[in-house]
Amino acid sequence: MASLLQDLMCPGCRRAFSERPARTYCLECSRTLVARYDLEAAKERMSRDRLRARPPDLRRFEELLPLRDSSSRVSLGENETPLLKVSDPELAPGGELLIKCDGFLPTGTFKARGMAVAVSKAKELGFKDLFVPTAGNAGAALAAYAARGGLRSLVFMPQDAPESARTQVALYGGELRTVPGHIGDAGRIGREEAKRRGAFDVSTLREPWRAEGKKTMGFEIFWTLGPEGMPDVIVYPTGGGTGLVGMQRAFSQLQEMGWLAKVPRLYAAQPKGCAPVVEALKRGREKVEPVASPTTAAAGLRVPSPFSSEDILGAVRSTHGGGVSVPETAIEPAARRFMSTHGISVARETGVALAGVQLLRQEGAVDRSDRVLVYNTGLWMG
Numbered sequence: 001m002a003s004l005l006q007d008l009m010c011p012g013c014r015r016a017f018s019e020r021p022a023r024t025y026c027l028e029c030s031r032t033l034v035a036r037y038d039l040e041a042a043k044e045r046m047s048r049d050r051l052r053a054r055p056p057d058l059r060r061f062e063e064l065l066p067l068r069d070s071s072s073r074v075s076l077g078e079n080e081t082p083l084l085k086v087s088d089p090e091l092a093p094g095g096e097l098l099i100k101c102d103g104f105l106p107t108g109t110f111k112a113r114g115m116a117v118a119v120s121k122a123k124e125l126g127f128k129d130l131f132v133p134t135a136g137n138a139g140a141a142l143a144a145y146a147a148r149g150g151l152r153s154l155v156f157m158p159q160d161a162p163e164s165a166r167t168q169v170a171l172y173g174g175e176l177r178t179v180p181g182h183i184g185d186a187g188r189i190g191r192e193e194a195k196r197r198g199a200f201d202v203s204t205l206r207e208p209w210r211a212e213g214k215k216t217m218g219f220e221i222f223w224t225l226g227p228e229g230m231p232d233v234i235v236y237p238t239g240g241g242t243g244l245v246g247m248q249r250a251f252s253q254l255q256e257m258g259w260l261a262k263v264p265r266l267y268a269a270q271p272k273g274c275a276p277v278v279e280a281l282k283r284g285r286e287k288v289e290p291v292a293s294p295t296t297a298a299a300g301l302r303v304p305s306p307f308s309s310e311d312i313l314g315a316v317r318s319t320h321g322g323g324v325s326v327p328e329t330a331i332e333p334a335a336r337r338f339m340s341t342h343g344i345s346v347a348r349e350t351g352v353a354l355a356g357v358q359l360l361r362q363e364g365a366v367d368r369s370d371r372v373l374v375y376n377t378g379l380w381m382g
């Protein structure tokens, strides 16, 4: 393995930390720790020809991922996912719409990217137990990767989480607990049990490694399209925000390495019933205000108070992007219309991003000349 990981840094107090002993987040600032790499060395080692010769999966970007010991690698085959172009006058009146389809990853969602990296790294660091509170899909991914890696998983979910996710956790041998309320309640209740067991807490943005795995979303878009073909805008269905943080980090590393001139504008799409990130962006806040009663059928986006929200907002703002909130009634029709028109399975959450594109065009935030990519985070799961 050739990871060029150097250390971890808190974006709040700017203190540096080493990866051992294993850490979750900066306890003083309540911020996610950011992994730093030797980008000069990466530039030399990651030529396009060398990358082309590598397996078409996460190993392609291994210098900029944290795993050092290949014997700890836990993989279910995270192959590069399709990036399709569709002609869709409603969403892209000026040309094609790009859609990156992560439903082809193990367990059917992009959560596999983060969990593949986090579970591997946790194994390398010596953990046997892992814990996650989840709206559903991250729990399914954790249970699958833990099973594959010979580790135990403890998954706390809201009791009204989608049945498909609950079933998957159980089938993959995870220990599933359901609790009343939302993902925040699942975290609060589950974290005590996790502490008692000495489980590594892989809650969204509360540990450094899942977001590192999500960088591969950005790397793959760049890998597939090249610097000339990059989109102007990426619309992303946002819950806990790891995808935004991961993509922005990837693009900024590519930019620092001199490979990417212009970073796409990132837009957070959220349902009106739970849009803390969009609200904070619109009001110019540094942090999100928690949503008191989050409601939406796009279960993965029912995250009323994402952790380390400064970093999510910072990621969006640094790209000169923004946010869009979508009425609940628009979500499923947007997903259904897209599926029946193009034959591409999209997650209900992706319906939020698709409906968001239309609103962003109406508002004028995105114009005809903008090349737009919608990040399709998973398959339709009913």
Ligand SMILES: Cc1ncc(COP(=O)(O)O)c(C=O)c1O
Binding pocket: 109, 135, 136, 137, 138, 204, 237, 238, 239, 240, 241, 242, 243, 244, 299, 300, 301, 347, 349, 350, 377, 378
């Ligand atoms: C299908 C799907 N899309 C999007 C999200 C939101 O992801 P993020 O935490 O990166 O904002 C989730 C999270 O559960 C999800 O399951």
Ligand SMILES: [Zn+2]
Binding pocket: 010, 011, 012, 013, 014, 015, 026, 027, 028, 029, 030, 031
């Ligand atoms: Zn700090």
